[in-house]
Amino acid sequence: xxxxxxxxxxxxxxxxxxxxxxxxxxxxGFSRQEIKEKTKQVxxxxxxxxxxKRGEIFVIMGLSGSGKSTLIRCxxxxxxxxxxxxxxxxxxxxxxxxxxxxxxIRRKYFGMVFQKFGxxxxxxxxxxxxxxxxxxxxxLEERIEKSEKALSLVGLKGWEKSKISELSGGxxxxxxxxxxxxxxxxxxxxxxxxxxxxxxxxxEMQELLLxxxxxMKKTIIFITHDLNEAIKLGDRIMILNEEGxxxxxxxxxxxxxxxxxxxxxxxxxxxxxxxxIRAESLVKKPEFTLNNTIEKENAVKILGELNLDFAYVLDxxxxxxxxxxxxxxxxxxxxxxxxxxxxxxEDVKTINQGLPQFISSDYPVPIVDDENNFLGYVEFEEVIxxxxx
Numbered sequence: 119x120x121x122x123x124x125x126x127x128x129x130x131x132x133x134x135x136x137x138x139x140x141x142x143x144x145x146x147g148f149s150r151q152e153i154k155e156k157t158k159q160v161x162x163x164x165x166x167x168x169x170x171k172r173g174e175i176f177v178i179m180g181l182s183g184s185g186k187s188t189l190i191r192c193x194x195x196x197x198x199x200x201x202x203x204x205x206x207x208x209x210x211x212x213x214x215x216x217x218x219x220x221x222x223i224r225r226k227y228f229g230m231v232f233q234k235f236g237x238x239x240x241x242x243x244x245x246x247x248x249x250x251x252x253x254x255x256x257x258l259e260e261r262i263e264k265s266e267k268a269l270s271l272v273g274l275k276g277w278e279k280s281k282i283s284e285l286s287g288g289x290x291x292x293x294x295x296x297x298x299x300x301x302x303x304x305x306x307x308x309x310x311x312x313x314x315x316x317x318x319x320x321x322e323m324q325e326l327l328l329x330x331x332x333x334m335k336k337t338i339i340f341i342t343h344d345l346n347e348a349i350k351l352g353d354r355i356m357i358l359n360e361e362g363x364x365x366x367x368x369x370x371x372x373x374x375x376x377x378x379x380x381x382x383x384x385x386x387x388x389x390x391x392x393x394x395i396r397a398e399s400l401v402k403k404p405e406f407t408l409n410n411t412i413e414k415e416n417a418v419k420i421l422g423e424l425n426l427d428f429a430y431v432l433d434x435x436x437x438x439x440x441x442x443x444x445x446x447x448x449x450x451x452x453x454x455x456x457x458x459x460x461x462x463x464e465d466v467k468t469i470n471q472g473l474p475q476f477i478s479s480d481y482p483v484p485i486v487d488d489e490n491n492f493l494g495y496v497e498f499e500e501v502i503x504x505x506x507x
Contacts (some may be wrong), residue, residue, distance in 0.1 A: 122169035122207065124193070124237035125306060129166040129202030131188055131362075134159035137200045150361050162188040163362045166202070168214050170305070173335040177194035177329075177352035179342055186341045190307050193339065194228045195220050205214055210267045225254055229303030233310040237282045242271065244278040250301040261300075268296040271330055294328070299330070309341045323356050324350055329395075330467040345385045349374065349394040350468065357382055370394075375507075389472070391504055397472055398465035400504070401494035409431050410439055413423050414452050418444065430484055430492060431457055438462050438492040441481050462486040465493055469501055476501045 132140045140159035144151070150161045151262055163185045164242050170176045180186045191197040195212050204212040206227065215223065237246050244265050251261035256298055269275055272292040282290060289309060298414040312320045331338065332408040341350050348355045349370040359381050363484070366378045374391060377383040408429045421429060423445045424485060431439040431453060440457040462484040463472040475483045482495040 121172050123172040124207070125169040125203075125205045126193070127167055127203045127205070129189075129204065130164055130200045131155070131162035131185070131191065131192060132159050132200045133162055141201070159360055163192070163199075163358075164359075165415070166362075166364050168356055168364065168367055170337060170339060171353075172337050173373070174353040175331060175338045175340055175351050177340045177342060177348040177355045178358065179345060179348040179355055180358035181343055181360060184358040184360055186358055186386055187309055188345075188362075189358070190339060190341050194224055194304075194307060199416070212321065219319075225301075227304045229298035229301050229306045230313045231298040231306065232307045233312075233314050237290060237293055239282050242278065242280070243274065243280045243282065243285070243293055247296045247300050250297055252303065256345070264300050265296070265300075268300040269293075271299060271333075272296045272326065274377065286319075287315055288323060291315060291323060295323075295327070295330075298327075299336075300333070303339060306336050306338045308338060310343065311340075313342070316420070320347075324463075325466045327351065333486065345389060347392045349389070350396065357385070371399075391475070391507065392501075393468055394469040395469050395479070395504065396465065397463050397467050397469060397483075397485050397496055398493065400496045400500045401465070402482075402497065402500075403494045404430055407492065408442065408453060409434065412448065412454060414447065414451065417442075417453060418448050428481060430495070432492050436492055437490045438486050440483050441484070460484060462492075463496070465490060469496075471506060472496070 131385060132146070134140065136157065137159055139157040140161060141155050144161060144164050153161055154158060166189065166212065178186045178189060179368050188197060192199045193212070195215065199213045202213060206212065209225070212223065244262065246259045247265040247268055252266055269278060272295050274289065274292050274296065285293065294311070310324045315323060320358055328351065340351055352370055354367065354369055356447060357365050359365045366373060366382050373382065374386050375388065377386050406420065406424055406426060406429055408431045410431050410433050426444060428441055430441055433439055440459045442453055442457055446455065446456040459477060460479055460481055463475055465485050465487050472483060476496070476498045482497045484495050487491045
């Protein structure tokens with residue numbers, strides 16, 4: 119995830135017929151309001167510089183009017199930048215492309231998921247997902263196959279023939295996500311896709327996106343005005359201020375712990391870290407795990423040699439089964455006779471979601487992915503440390 123798939127350099131967007139009048143005033147440090155009063159031009163973005171690495175969720179965060187939606191539309195050239203470069207890994211500059219070149223690059227590189235689902239009510243769920251593939255000219259059989267896979271990925275297998283009106287808001291947004299994924303874009307652009315959803319459904323969609331990302335490793339540029347959402351989803355977060363300027367670009371933990379100015383600090387001061395930091399961020403790998411088929415005597419011997427009081431038990435494929443206590447194991451005939459079914463916590467869940475387990479468990483809480491593969495454990499002491507920070 120080190121190679122940039124897209125680089126944005128010295129990007130400006132000025133709305134109005136005479137942007138050249140506003141540009142020098144931007145350089146002199148005049149505010150958006152002052153420039154509008156002096157020139158009747160509106161500054162959308164000023165001197166934006168960043169890159170997006172292949173396979174990351176890159177979050178662009180800012181309040182309403184900060185220019186985040188303008189920026190994402192500059193990236194796929196729905197809006198033409200006034201100045202600056204948007205260069206793909208191929209070396210092609212999106213800001214200088216012709217309409218014909220843009221059409222091709224949008225088909226190959228970009229998928230879009232919007233806040234408003236944009237679904238066609240006269241089409242079935244499957245037909246809505248297949249729309250982008252149909253526009254690409256893909257044959258019926260292939261686009262059905264790809265659309266069915268995308269629907270399965272977002273948890274809508276079995277809903278292919280349903281009407282859009284039969285779906286809840288959350289399910290409709292899943293259809294929109296499936297449509298964006300079906301075309302298998304190099305970069306998935308998501309413009310506040312979950313902001314219109316109820317809080318619980320929004321949380322479900324965030325977790326769904328994280329699960330999909332673990333499997334597909336897509337490059338995602340995600341727009342949000344919600345810092346909690348940005349911290350939960352983002353590998354890196356870029357924050358824009360009310361002037362359309364970049365004020366911080368960092369990893370989530372860095373933004374929480376070291377805000378670069380008063381503007382960013384005003385965002386993070388009320389953030390409850392436990393509600394946004396995922397369990398996977400505190401995971402530790404155990405020194406040793408037991409296979410459920412190992413002979414009891416061998417297990418006792420190994421635990422004794424390693425001076426371990428307990429161990430996590432996995433099956434042959436690395437899926438989590440439970441925990442065994444060394445003392446109890448010594449008095450049992452086989453491992454499965456004394457196993458404790460300690461409930462695991464899914465890696466995409468927040469620390470806050472796992473608090474009941476952290477508090478009640480006699481052992482560090484096991485962490486798994488959505489297929490129950492064992493990833494490690496989280497100690498309650500680490501949770502307490504996070505809460506006190």
